[in-house]
Amino acid sequence: xxxxxxxxxxxxxxxxxxxITNALxxxxxxxxxxxxVALVGESGSGKxxxxxxxxxxxxxxPVKYTSGEIQFSEDGITSSDLLKKSRTTMxxxxxxxxAMIFQEPMTSLNPVLTCGAQVMEALIQxxxxxxxxxxxxxxxxxxxxxxxxxxxxxxxxxxxxxxxxKQRVMIxxxxxxxxxxxxxxxxxxxxxxxxxxTILLLLKELQQQSNMGIIFITHDLGVVAxxxxxxxxxxxxxxxxxxxxxxxxxNPQHSYTKALLACRPINHERGKRLPIxxxxxxxxxxxxxxxxIIEKIITDQNTNVLKVENLSVWFPTKKxxxxxxxxxxxxxxxxxxxxxxxxxxxLVGESGxxxxxxGRSLLRLIEPTAGKIIYNGIDLTAKKxxxxxxxxxxxxxxxxxxxxxxxxxxxxxxxxxxxxxVHSIQKNNKERKDRVADLLEKVDLKAEHxxxxxxxxxxxxxxxxxxxxxxxxxxxxLICDESVSALDVSVQAQVLNLLNDLKKEFGFTIxxxxxxxxxxxxxxxxxxxxxxxxxxxxxxxxxxxxxPQSEYTKRLIASIPQGIISS
Numbered sequence: 001x002x003x004x005x006x007x008x009x010x011x012x013x014x015x016x017x018x019x020i021t022n023a024l025x026x027x028x029x030x031x032x033x034x035x036x037v038a039l040v041g042e043s044g045s046g047k048x049x050x051x052x053x054x055x056x057x058x059x060x061x062p063v064k065y066t067s068g069e070i071q072f073s074e075d076g077i078t079s080s081d082l083l084k085k086s087r088t089t090m091x092x093x094x095x096x097x098x099a100m101i102f103q104e105p106m107t108s109l110n111p112v113l114t115c116g117a118q119v120m121e122a123l124i125q126x127x128x129x130x131x132x133x134x135x136x137x138x139x140x141x142x143x144x145x146x147x148x149x150x151x152x153x154x155x156x157x158x159x160x161x162x163x164x165x166k167q168r169v170m171i172x173x174x175x176x177x178x179x180x181x182x183x184x185x186x187x188x189x190x191x192x193x194x195x196x197x198t199i200l201l202l203l204k205e206l207q208q209q210s211n212m213g214i215i216f217i218t219h220d221l222g223v224v225a226x227x228x229x230x231x232x233x234x235x236x237x238x239x240x241x242x243x244x245x246x247x248x249x250x251n252p253q254h255s256y257t258k259a260l261l262a263c264r265p266i267n268h269e270r271g272k273r274l275p276i277x278x279x280x281x282x283x284x285x286x287x288x289x290x291x292x293i294i295e296k297i298i299t300d301q302n303t304n305v306l307k308v309e310n311l312s313v314w315f316p317t318k319k320x321x322x323x324x325x326x327x328x329x330x331x332x333x334x335x336x337x338x339x340x341x342x343x344x345x346x347l348v349g350e351s352g353x354x355x356x357x358x359g360r361s362l363l364r365l366i367e368p369t370a371g372k373i374i375y376n377g378i379d380l381t382a383k384k385x386x387x388x389x390x391x392x393x394x395x396x397x398x399x400x401x402x403x404x405x406x407x408x409x410x411x412x413x414x415x416x417x418x419x420x421x422v423h424s425i426q427k428n429n430k431e432r433k434d435r436v437a438d439l440l441e442k443v444d445l446k447a448e449h450x451x452x453x454x455x456x457x458x459x460x461x462x463x464x465x466x467x468x469x470x471x472x473x474x475x476x477x478l479i480c481d482e483s484v485s486a487l488d489v490s491v492q493a494q495v496l497n498l499l500n501d502l503k504k505e506f507g508f509t510i511x512x513x514x515x516x517x518x519x520x521x522x523x524x525x526x527x528x529x530x531x532x533x534x535x536x537x538x539x540x541x542x543x544x545x546x547x548p549q550s551e552y553t554k555r556l557i558a559s560i561p562q563g564i565i566s567s
Contacts, residue, residue: 003073004181004213005031005054010068012049015061016456023049025237026067031181033076034211036203038224038245040260041234042277042488043460047217048103050234051183054082054215055098056090072098074180096126099179103186103459105166106401109158115169116142116154119176126177141172146198148352163400163482164191164351164515171199178210185217186459192350192515193559200227200561219460219488221264222518222561225249233257255280263493265522270541273500274493274522304374305477305509306339306362311371313354313361331357333533334371344503344510346524346541348517348556354533355513356400359479362511363395364388375477393423396475398483402462406454413450416440416469423473439468444494460487467495474506481513496523517560521545529553 007029014021024046031037039047052058054070065083073079074097085093094100102108110118119138123129129137135154142150145168158166171187184203188196204227207214216228224231225245232242233256241254252258259280268274313332316325331354339345347355360366362373364380373380375395380388399405406415416439417432419425426432437447443464454462467483480499484492496519503510514520520527520541527544529536529552537550548554 003030003071003079004033004035004076005073005215006071006079007050007054008069008071010050010053010070011066012053012058013064013066015064023063023237024053027234027237027239029232029239029242031213031215033180033213034207035230036207036214036216036228038228038231039215039217039234040219040221040224040231042260042490043219043458045234046237047234048185048458049237051100051185051215051217054183055094055100056082056085056087057100072181092126095122095174095179096177097179098181098183099174099177100183101171101174101185101187104401104403105163105170106158107403108170109166111158114155114157115161118169119173122173123176137176138172141176142169144202145169145172145175146195147172162352162356164195167191168195168199175206178206179212180210181213181215183215183217186219187216188218188220188223193517193556193561194350196223196515197559197561203227219492220561221249221260221489226561233260260489263489264518265493265496266518268522270522274497276493276497277490303341304338305341305343305376307372307374308335308337308339308362309372309374311335311358311361311373312369313357313366314369330533332361332368335533335535337528337535337538339509339511341509342503342507343526344512344524346520346527347511347513347530348515348520348527349530349536350556351515353530355530356481358530359397359481359511359513362479363397365397393425393473394476395479396470396473396477397479397481398467398470400482400485402459402466403454405466406462408454411451411453412440412457412465415454415465416472419469420472425473435472436468439472440465442471442498443468444491460491463487464491464495467498471502476506476508477510478508479511479513482515483512484519485514485516492519499523517545517556529556 007027009026009028010024011026012024014023027050029037039050041047049058070082071079072082116135116138119141120131120134123134123137124131139150139154142153147153147165147168161169167187174182188199191199200223203214206212218224228245230242231245231248233240233254235256241257248257249261252261256277259277262275265274311332312334314328314330317329318327319325335358349355357366361368368381413433413436416436420432420435426435433450436450440447440449445461445464457465463483470478484495487495499510512520512523524541526538527541528538529544529550531552536552537544537548544553545557548557
């Protein structure tokens with residue numbers, strides 16, 4: 001009996017000028033019907049390349065397949081090599097027999113089509129049904145992936161949805177044709193824990209109904225423990241270990257696997273330095289070096305960096321004939337809080353609760369409807385836009401979607417040095433280039449990456465580039481909007497260590513927005529929980545995490561995959 005998918009000795013090279021990169025080095029992995037196989041590894045380890053090669057979505061050139069085959073069986077008896085299929089045949093397979101949920105929903109969704117139209121397109125193409133039936137099924141799928149007001153979401157465009165909502169639309173598109181093999185490339189990265197739990201349960205339910213096979217690519221080992229049957233650990237284009245999930249978690253054999261398990265923030269106290277992969281792999285070490293204690297920055301509660309008074313941000317959802325708003329979405333609703341010098345304030349809540357809107361409104365990237373934002377004694381809401389320019393250097397934001405916040409026509413070196421030019425930092429281009437090289441190395445990239453373009457990097461690498469750009473101006477106030485959500489656990493550990501180190505060195509203040517409560521607990525001094533535009537609960541990070549008072553916060557904590565909680 002044939003397995004659903006069998007990758008045999010697959011090797012892939014990337015050609016760029018005279019440079020050849022071995023992206024995959026003779027990997028072999030098998031996926032059976034009704035089985036969930038997780039691909040785990042650091043950013044750039046070859047996980048997404050493996051997934052894209054299955055559907056022939058890698059560009060040729062510069063990609064060259066040097067060996068191997070990908071055998072796919074629709075009936076469980078006979079199989080054929082997907083690498084030898086014609087373009088026409090692959091179009092019939094993609095989205096129908098084999099579907100894929102991509103990592104970055106904003107760049108995967110068509111901005112000029114409504115979300116409903118994009119689900120209908122897949123149904124009409126593969127199921128040969130009429131528009132009326134396709135619309136009905138599309139709305140049903142929006143209900144299944146727990147989108148609020150499914151009928152309204154049908155007519156909305158991607159830019160009108162939150163990051164988590166866009167990802168759920170992507171999941172609906174991928175699953176609506178009920179494929180026999182589903183490839184999930186970080187499908188829950190943008191989702192809060194409660195929606196993530198819903199989606200994981202949905203995937204499991206659909207898999208059991210249809211005996212669907214799933215390849216689940218993730219950097220979140222808690223999710224692996226929750227959903228996968230087997231785990232394949234990849235490092236530098238090779239498979240270093242594969243086994244059942246229980247065996248991988250309880251008795252990892254390879255030092256790299258041990259490193260990935262040790263890097264999770266939940267296993268470490270606040271103030272303890274997180275171990276990274278290099279601690280295990282340097283000179284064939286299998287034990288981590290002693291954790292360095294980060295000197296705690298004393299938060300000065302007598303000095304307000306930021307004072308927010310009765311802040312509201314309302315978006316009109318319905319207007320009359322003359323354009324007068326009749327109804328509003330209250331994204332931020334009468335919020336008050338203080339932020340103290342040297343503090344890291346964690347901001348958590350479900351997708352669509354108003355976290356990102358609040359963060360952007362604090363910088364006047366979104367105009368507040370009412371209230372005051374007082375930064376170091378200056379009322380930002382009373383300033384004109386041109387009067388805010390001198391303050392932009394001090395107040396920086398790391399955006400959630402790294403790809404859309406980088407100019408595809410600029411090299412990453414130019415992207416990082418551009419704000420330094422605008423604000424006249426460093427004397428000349430040579431000094432700026434040296435500063436960029438230093439920043440790239442601080443976020444675990446290389447100085448020689450200076451002249452590469454954003455599309456040449458993986459999702460996690462692009463996120464590190466955006467972090468380097470934000471730090472280029474030595475800001476005193478930083479908003480991190482899901483800044484580590486796209487990173488694997490080891491690079492996430494490096495970035496969290498980096499933020500702690502830089503905070504210690506420069507004493508800046510941080511608002512850290514995330515749906516990952518284990519990360520927020522580790523990095524934050526205080527946590528503020530948001531729900532439907534309002535503050536639900538605020539308190540010390542450990543108190544909120546281990547002893548939540550609000551029923552809403554308790555539900556968030558209970559939704560965290562159990563694999564994370566174990567230490």
